[in-house]
Amino acid sequence: MEFNLEHIVRKNIWNLQPYSSARSEFDLYGSGKKELTLLDANENPKGDLNRYPDPMQSPIKQELAKQKEISKDQIFVGNGSDEAIDLLYRIFCEPGKDKVILCPPTYGMYAVSAAINDVEVLKIDLTERFELNIDAILEKISNCAENEQPKLLWICSPNNPTGNAPLKADLKHDWQAQNYTHGGMMDMPFAPAFEAEMLDNQRNLDKLFGAFNGIIVVDEAYQDFTENTSFINRLEDYPNLVVLQTMSKAHGLAGARVGFAFASPEIIELFNRTKPPYNVNELSQKAVLTALLQTEKKEREIKEIITNRDFLAEHLKSFDFINEVYPSEANFLLAQVENANEVYNYLRDNGVIIRNRSSQIKDTLRFTVGTRKECKEVIQALSAFKTN
Numbered sequence: 529m530e531f532n533l534e535h536i537v538r539k540n541i542w543n544l545q546p547y548s549s550a551r552s553e554f555d556l557y558g559s560g561k562k563e564l565t566l567l568d569a570n571e572n573p574k575g576d577l578n579r580y581p582d583p584m585q586s587p588i589k590q591e592l593a594k595q596k597e598i599s600k601d602q603i604f605v606g607n608g609s610d611e612a613i614d615l616l617y618r619i620f621c622e623p624g625k626d627k628v629i630l631c632p633p634t635y636g637m638y639a640v641s642a643a644i645n646d647v648e649v650l651k652i653d654l655t656e657r658f659e660l661n662i663d664a665i666l667e668k669i670s671n672c673a674e675n676e677q678p679k680l681l682w683i684c685s686p687n688n689p690t691g692n693a694p695l696k697a698d699l700k701h702d703w704q705a706q707n708y709t710h711g712g713m714m715d716m717p718f719a720p721a722f723e724a725e726m727l728d729n730q731r732n733l734d735k736l737f738g739a740f741n742g743i744i745v746v747d748e749a750y751q752d753f754t755e756n757t758s759f760i761n762r763l764e765d766y767p768n769l770v771v772l773q774t775m776s777k778a779h780g781l782a783g784a785r786v787g788f789a790f791a792s793p794e795i796i797e798l799f800n801r802t803k804p805p806y807n808v809n810e811l812s813q814k815a816v817l818t819a820l821l822q823t824e825k826k827e828r829e830i831k832e833i834i835t836n837r838d839f840l841a842e843h844l845k846s847f848d849f850i851n852e853v854y855p856s857e858a859n860f861l862l863a864q865v866e867n868a869n870e871v872y873n874y875l876r877d878n879g880v881i882i883r884n885r886s887s888q889i890k891d892t893l894r895f896t897v898g899t900r901k902e903c904k905e906v907i908q909a910l911s912a913f914k915t916n
């Protein structure tokens with residue numbers, strides 16, 4: 529069935545007349561703004577932060593468009609990804625009527641935002657190896673009547689808290705990129721087994737995106753820590769795809785609260801009309817632009833975190849009360865731990881705060897990868913627990 533945006537958007541949002549400021553009506557943000565006599569917004573004429581910020585975050589979008597090789601009108605900038613998550617519910621889901629699909633164990637905000645917006649949640653668990661259960665999702669969709677189709681499907685990849693990537697955007701591109709960075713040829717032939725896997729992955733993506741009439745959201749908060757191809761590269765192929773990324777993790781700006789949604793210009797227009805006009809403050813916009821331009825610093829910090837991740841994983845595996853450390857494509861490690869609650873409490877009482885995920889996955893703890901010193905502190909605390 530052909531994807532039809534108008535059919536899945538809430539009527540009130542489709543018909544919404546958005547708030548408009550004089551400056552955005554005449555496109556007065558950006559160049560030349562200082563020479564203008566600005567008497568349109570009841571601001572104080574004096575001060576450093578006296579003006580309202582650019583509602584469309586134009587310089588940020590310009591830089592992002594360049595870096596991601598997409599157009600500015602495919603980008604939404606929000607007050608954290610959390611704002612984008614909430615807006616997706618408000619744009620597409622009728623409170624008390626619509627439903628969405630989540631794939632637990634996953635990020636908690638999808639369910640919290642659903643509850644706030646009074647939207648029903650259907651759960652299709654990840655498989656035992658934390659892969660997406662595509663057949664079960666397709667079956668669930670086909671069991672819903674045509675006028676009761678789920679509006680959103682949430683996929684977090686790399687997934688929080690498991691650390692793996694349950695859905696891959698393009699294995700062929702992954703293969704080529706890896707060959708290239710390791711000095712090989714871009715057009716190196718594929719091993720037959722890999723070729724089958726690659727075709728299988730592509731078939732699964734086509735099946736999933738084709739069968740789902742709603743929006744498939746791929747949350748790539750941890751994309752900077754994996755070599756997998758971003759779903760941003762598939763926006764042209766799938767009109768019902770929304771990709772989320774954030775400044776909170778690899779970019780080190782969790783305190784600035786800035787996240788992004790990438791999608792078709794039609795979907796981004798719906799975000800823009802629904803968001804509060806001045807949703808990203810001036811200080812954060814400046815900080816984001818600065819951080820986006822510091823590409824070398826970011827690459828260096830990511831490399832360091834990945835080295836520390838390997839270091840921490842090796843040490844965690846050496847404790848006999850830690851049964852498994854799951855492979856991670858993110859900046860954290862999930863471990864299966866005997867007496868996880870006891871270990872968690874002991875660490876907390878000794879000033880080391882980690883995340884207890886045992887309520888989601890039996891006996892598991894999640895460790896964020898910090899500096900080398902912080903890794904050593906957690907290892908030392910675990911050693912003390914052991915001899916305690």
Ligand SMILES: *Cc1c(COP(=O)(O)O)cnc(C)c1O
Nearest residue numbers: 608609610635688749774776787
């Ligand atoms: C941390 C995280 C985010 C980031 O949210 P912000 O509001 O941008 O800080 C989004 N999704 C997942 C899965 C996360 O773990």
